[in-house]
Amino acid sequence: MADSTEVLKYLKLSVKVEQEPGEEIRNHLKNTALGTPGKLRYRHTTFDTKLPFLGRIFFMILRRSEKLLGSVAFSLREVQLNDKSLDVWYIRYFSIQAPLRDSTFKRKRLKRSEKKKQKKSNKKPHGDSLLKKFSQPYFDKPDKYFQGKETDNAPSLIYAYVERENLRSWNFSELVGFETVGRIVTSIFSRYSPKSHSGVSVIEDNEKEIHLENLTKFYEGHTFFTRQNIYFGDYYLVYKKDGEILAGCQANPEVWELLDYPGGINKYLMKYATRLPIISKMFVPGYQKFIAIEGVWYKEGCEKHLHALFETACAMHGFYSAVIWMDGESPVYKKILSLGKLGIIDKLLKTAEGDIRVKFNNYVEKDRQAYYDLPAYISCFDMT
Numbered sequence: 001m002a003d004s005t006e007v008l009k010y011l012k013l014s015v016k017v018e019q020e021p022g023e024e025i026r027n028h029l030k031n032t033a034l035g036t037p038g039k040l041r042y043r044h045t046t047f048d049t050k051l052p053f054l055g056r057i058f059f060m061i062l063r064r065s066e067k068l069l070g071s072v073a074f075s076l077r078e079v080q081l082n083d084k085s086l087d088v089w090y091i092r093y094f095s096i097q098a099p100l101r102d103s104t105f106k107r108k109r110l111k112r113s114e115k116k117k118q119k120k121s122n123k124k125p126h127g128d129s130l131l132k133k134f135s136q137p138y139f140d141k142p143d144k145y146f147q148g149k150e151t152d153n154a155p156s157l158i159y160a161y162v163e164r165e166n167l168r169s170w171n172f173s174e175l176v177g178f179e180t181v182g183r184i185v186t187s188i189f190s191r192y193s194p195k196s197h198s199g200v201s202v203i204e205d206n207e208k209e210i211h212l213e214n215l216t217k218f219y220e221g222h223t224f225f226t227r228q229n230i231y232f233g234d235y236y237l238v239y240k241k242d243g244e245i246l247a248g249c250q251a252n253p254e255v256w257e258l259l260d261y262p263g264g265i266n267k268y269l270m271k272y273a274t275r276l277p278i279i280s281k282m283f284v285p286g287y288q289k290f291i292a293i294e295g296v297w298y299k300e301g302c303e304k305h306l307h308a309l310f311e312t313a314c315a316m317h318g319f320y321s322a323v324i325w326m327d328g329e330s331p332v333y334k335k336i337l338s339l340g341k342l343g344i345i346d347k348l349l350k351t352a353e354g355d356i357r358v359k360f361n362n363y364v365e366k367d368r369q370a371y372y373d374l375p376a377y378i379s380c381f382d383m384t
Contacts, residue, residue, distance in 0.1 A: 007060075007145075008134040014066075015134045017146070018059045021051065025059060028068050032095040033259055036166040040352065041260035042288070044384060053232060053381075054092075058146045060135060062096065070096030072135065074142055074158070079377075080216055080225045081370065088224070089142050091160035092382060094169055132175050139176045139359055155367070158359040159224065161382065163352050170355070177359045181223075181371045184354035184378055185328040187336060188290075189307070190321040190343030194314035199305070203236045203248065211238070211245060211297070218297050222330065222377040223370065229381035230295045237313055239305040246302040250295035251313035251322065254384045256288045291322035292380035296332055303335050321345050325383050327356065327375035 008015040018025070026048065035041040051057075056076040062069045073093040078085055143149045143156050161184055162169045203211060212227055219225040230236060230250055238248040291313045298306060310322045321343070326333035356376050360368050 010134070012065045014063050016061045016063070017138075018061055019057070021059055024068055025061065025071065026051075028071060028095070029093055032093070034095075035260075036163050036352065040258075043257040043259065045255045045257055046384065050381065050384075053229065055228060059093070060138065062134075072096075074138070074146060076146075077226055077228050079223070080219065080227070081223055082220055086157070089156070089158040090382060091158060094160075094172075096168075132172075136176055140361055142361075153362055155363050156361040157363065158361075160357050161354050161378070162357050163354045165352060170357075173357045173359075178357040179359070180355045181358050182356040182376050183328045184325055184356060185333065186351035186353075187324045187326070187333070187342060188321055188346040188349065188351070189293075189310045189314075189324065190345040191311050191314060192320065192344075194311045194320060196312045196315045197239070197308035199239045199241060200237055200308055200312040201240065202234060203231070203238045203245075207238070207245065208236075211248065215295060215297050219377050221374060222327070223374050224379075225377040226379055229379050232381065235313075236295065237309050239302075239309055245299075247298040247305040247309060248295070249293050249297065249306070249309050249313075250380070251309070252292045252380060252384070253317040253319065254290055254292045254323075256290075256384075258286055258288055289317075289319050289321075291317065291319055292384050293322050293324040294378070294380040296324070296336070298335075303339065306336065307339060307341070323380070325378045325380060327378060328353075330375040330377075333375075 004016055004018045006014060006016050021029070029044075029047055031043070033041050033043060054073075054075050058074045058076075060072045060074070062071070071093055072091060072095075075090045075092060076087060077090055079088050080086075138145045139158060141156065142158060143154065158178075160173060160178065162173055162178075164170065208231060212230060215230065216225065216227065232250065233252060235252050236248060236250050238245045240246065291310070293310065293313075296306065314320060314322055324333075324336065326336075356378075358371055360371075
């Protein structure tokens with residue numbers, strides 16, 4: 001496919017698929033507000049450094065009279081499931097501006113009779129129905145439309161992380177055929193005066209290959225484990241004793257621009273409690289600096305060293321907190337919870353839960369079931 005291909009023209013609206021994001025798309029992503037209206041709203045500040053590491057990515061761009069209204073990106077990646085490698089699609093950068101937003105759309109599945117009425121209707125499509133009109137073929141057959149493969153009946157899988165309270169994104173994913181297979185929970189590790197631990201260091205180049213195999217084996221019981229973002233930026237830390245790696249994690253420094261805070265209690269905490277010395281040290285007004293964690297690994301019985309890794313990562317970058325996103329059913333998440341002592345921020349802030357949403361195309365039931373039965377691996381790279 002060419003770098004830019006027009007795939008739909010409807011009145012003043014046009015849809016193009018572009019592989020190389022130009023300045024216009026980059027500015028759009030830079031100014032996009034993420035999160036849920038009325039809850040936490042924020043902007044990513046490091047997306048520009050991540051774009052070159054996303055692998056094969058296709059941007060579906062919506063314009064009206066040549067003005068950019070929104071985007072959705074399909075990222076092709078290799079994931080591991082048990083002992084198999086699979087190519088799947090991950091959705092990110094979903095952002096549609098007004099006037100296509102429809103605040104009256106409620107979260108529900110349409111009855112069959114209602115769907116038939118919509119099909120027979122001659123009314124012009126608006127809002128989400130218009131989004132569905134131009135994007136549905138790409139969600140149904142991404143390999144065919146993005147890669148030109150003649151695979152009409154071949155199975156394909158697309159997944160995304162969607163905040164439960166973000167009705168706009170949740171409803172659209174429902175409209176094009178996604179279903180929930182799991183939930184994402186957030187844990188926040190924090191220390192008032194983080195210190196570096198002597199056993200922690202950046203992984204050596206000659207240790208990376210064998211440790212990557214250990215990670216792959218460690219997450220055999222998870223879906224969507226991807227090695228794509230491990231060792232990004234040379235931020236993978238390990239805890240060693242007598243030259244042996246006992247635990248490790250990817251620890252990326254991140255900065256979010258905060259636009260709005262969730263709920264009355266959290267707003268009160270950010271406005272007033274941050275004036276207290278113990279809290280103000282951890283928060284910068286308008287921004288949140290933190291370490292994003294993924295690729296958590298530990299030798300059996302050595303999970304106690306994880307806190308040393310998290311704290312050292314914070315100390316290295318002058319931050320005070322680390323954020324960990326995981327499937328709520330993951331044994332790794334449960335192990336981290338069992339350690340306790342995450343810190344004051346995890347106790348004070350109520351974090352939003354998200355859904356792991358999947359669209360199965362031509363998948364047989366037994367292959368679909370694994371995604372319901374097994375916890376998912378969550379990459380912090382995708383959350384930031």
